[in-house]
Every structure is written in C-alpha cells, then in structure tokens.
Amino acid sequence: MSHTWDPDRYLTYADERGRPFVELLARVGADRPATVVDLGCGPGNLTTLLADRWAGAHVVGLDASPEMIAKARELGGDVRFHVSDLRDWARSGPTDRGEVDVLVSNATLQWIPGHLDLLPALVGRLAPGGWLAFQVPGNFDEPSHTLRDELAAEAPYAEHTSGVAVPSSHDPAVYLDALARLGCTVDAWETTYLHLLTGPDPVFTWVSGTGARPTLQALPDDLRPAFEAEFKRRLAAAYPRHEYGVVLPFRRIFVVAQVRS
Incomplete structure (x- = not known):
C-alpha cells in the first residue's frame, strides 16, 4: 500500500530529528572524501551538513519520495538531489570495489523490510x-507505536489498515555482528533522548509525520477524523503534559562501519 510524505509536517520538530544525525556524523572519521551519499535524505536540511563538513566532496541526496526531493531542491547550493529507491541504488553498483567514500542513512532503513x-x-x-x-x-x-497498532487493529479501521507499512529495526549488537562479518570495523551504540515537546497534541504531531503516516493515509476520509481523535486521546494519556511540556522518550540505534582499505 503506497503512501506519500509531507516535508512540512516532518520538519515540525526539525531540531529534535536532526540531533541524532549530528551525533552520528561526529563518529565518522573520513578526512577528505571525494563522494558522499545520503540515502533517504528527506527534505535535505541535514544533507547540507555533509556539504558543510566536506566542502570539497561531491554530495548527493537520494530519496524515494518526490515530495521530499522537491522540498530539498528548494535549498539550492551544490548538493544534488535525486528521486531514487535506496534498494535499487544499492544493488546497481559494483560488488567488489565501490566508488562512495561516505554513505549515510538517517532514519530510513527501518522502512525497508x-x-x-x-x-x-x-x-x-x-x-x-x-x-x-x-x-x-x-x-x-513504546506507546507512540503500540497505541497506533492497537487502534488500527480495531473495527472499523482494521479492514483499511491491514498491510500498511510499519517501521522496524534491530538492536545494535545485531548490526555490529552483520557488518563485522562483512569485514568492517564497527562502532554501534544506542541513545534514548528525552524530547521535550510543546504545542497541542505534540506526540501526535510527531508520529503523524513519520511512523503513523502510512496508517493515517490508508484510512478513508470518513473514518480518519475519528481515528485521529481517539489516537490523540490515547497518546495524551500515555504522554501526560507537565508545566514544562510533554516528554517523549525516543531510543535510537547508531552504527558506524569502515571497510578495509
């Protein structure tokens, strides 16, 4: 079941979504790479950081969403953005000696079964x-995902949401083992952020731009408002509001691997 992405909704919490990218990039030891590729570049706001760090590199951003690439191209600059499915791109290249010096993917692989x-x-x-x-x-x-799954499995929504795309990932040790077996030197870790969100229904705003979007788009127009209202109610109960805002715990998995010279 296909779905589209909304760059503006995704960018609502751009600073919070961008912090893991910056901390991931800090562990990449490349000095003067010639070619840098960002797989799943989204609206391109983070891809430009690659061009800032490696000013002499040829930087390319790829994303399967035409909407995201259109937004990225509004940034201008020297980065080249293209619509491309990362699976097709990965499998279209050489299998023994590649040409990319730095390959980055930020919050994208979880969408690839x-x-x-x-x-x-x-x-x-x-x-x-x-x-x-x-x-x-x-x-x-976490409730941000489990509550969506539970509600989507209820009538009258289940017949529309069955088979929608849902993200998934593995623990750091799984990625470390897989890449070490490929001959890479691997640094893998995890961090749980405590994002402090403000505004009305902030957790819904967050998830409706990412993990919940395929589910919401799968619903017909006459059912979506009731689903959203109930989803917001359950999220508000799971993530209570304090005088300083709403806390969204968010665990992320990081992997940096270097192939042999």
Whole structure:
C-alpha cells in the first residue's frame, strides 16, 4: 500500500530529528572524501551538513519520495538531489570495489523490510576505507507505536489498515555482528533522548509525520477524523503534559562501519 510524505509536517520538530544525525556524523572519521551519499535524505536540511563538513566532496541526496526531493531542491547550493529507491541504488553498483567514500542513512532503513539483507550491497558501494553510517529508531515497543497498532487493529479501521507499512529495526549488537562479518570495523551504540515537546497534541504531531503516516493515509476520509481523535486521546494519556511540556522518550540505534582499505 503506497503512501506519500509531507516535508512540512516532518520538519515540525526539525531540531529534535536532526540531533541524532549530528551525533552520528561526529563518529565518522573520513578526512577528505571525494563522494558522499545520503540515502533517504528527506527534505535535505541535514544533507547540507555533509556539504558543510566536506566542502570539497561531491554530495548527493537520494530519496524515494518526490515530495521530499522537491522540498530539498528548494535549498539550492551544490548538493544534488535525486528521486531514487535506496534498494535499487544499492544493488546497481559494483560488488567488489565501490566508488562512495561516505554513505549515510538517517532514519530510513527501518522502512525497508529485511534491511539486514541489504547491508552487503551497501558495503559493496563503498570504496576501500570507506564509511557506512546510519541510525534507526529503536522505540517500536513504546506507546507512540503500540497505541497506533492497537487502534488500527480495531473495527472499523482494521479492514483499511491491514498491510500498511510499519517501521522496524534491530538492536545494535545485531548490526555490529552483520557488518563485522562483512569485514568492517564497527562502532554501534544506542541513545534514548528525552524530547521535550510543546504545542497541542505534540506526540501526535510527531508520529503523524513519520511512523503513523502510512496508517493515517490508508484510512478513508470518513473514518480518519475519528481515528485521529481517539489516537490523540490515547497518546495524551500515555504522554501526560507537565508545566514544562510533554516528554517523549525516543531510543535510537547508531552504527558506524569502515571497510578495509
């Protein structure tokens, strides 16, 4: 079941969504890479940080969403943005000696079913000594996800939401093992952020731009308002408002791997 992305809704909490990218990038030890690729670049606001860090590199942002790429192209600058499915891109390159020096993927692989099987192809796109760095959410047992799943499985929504895309990921040790077996030196870790959100229904605003979006889009227009209202009610109970705002705990998984020179 297809869905589209809303760049403006996604950018509502741009600072909170961008922090893991910055902390991931800090662990990449590349000095003067010639080619840097951002897989799943979204609206491109973070891809520009790659161009800032490696000013002499050819930086490319790829995303399967035409809406996201259109937003990214509004940024201008030297970064090139293209519509492309990362699975097709990964498997279209060489398998022995790649040409990419730094390959970054931020909060994207969780949308690829069986993405562990894609790691050999991604590593295969890297030049000797190249770097693969990615982060994925690891919070899928939190109410922000479980409440959506529970509500979507109820009548009258279930017949419309069955089979929608849902994200998933693995623990850091799983990624470490998979990439070490491919001959990489691997640094893997996890961090739980405590995002302090403000505004009306802030957790709903957050998830409706990412993990819940396919479910919401799968619903017909006459059912979506009731679903959203009940989802907001359940989220508000799970994430109470304090005088300082609403706290959203968010676990993320980080992996940085370097291939042999």
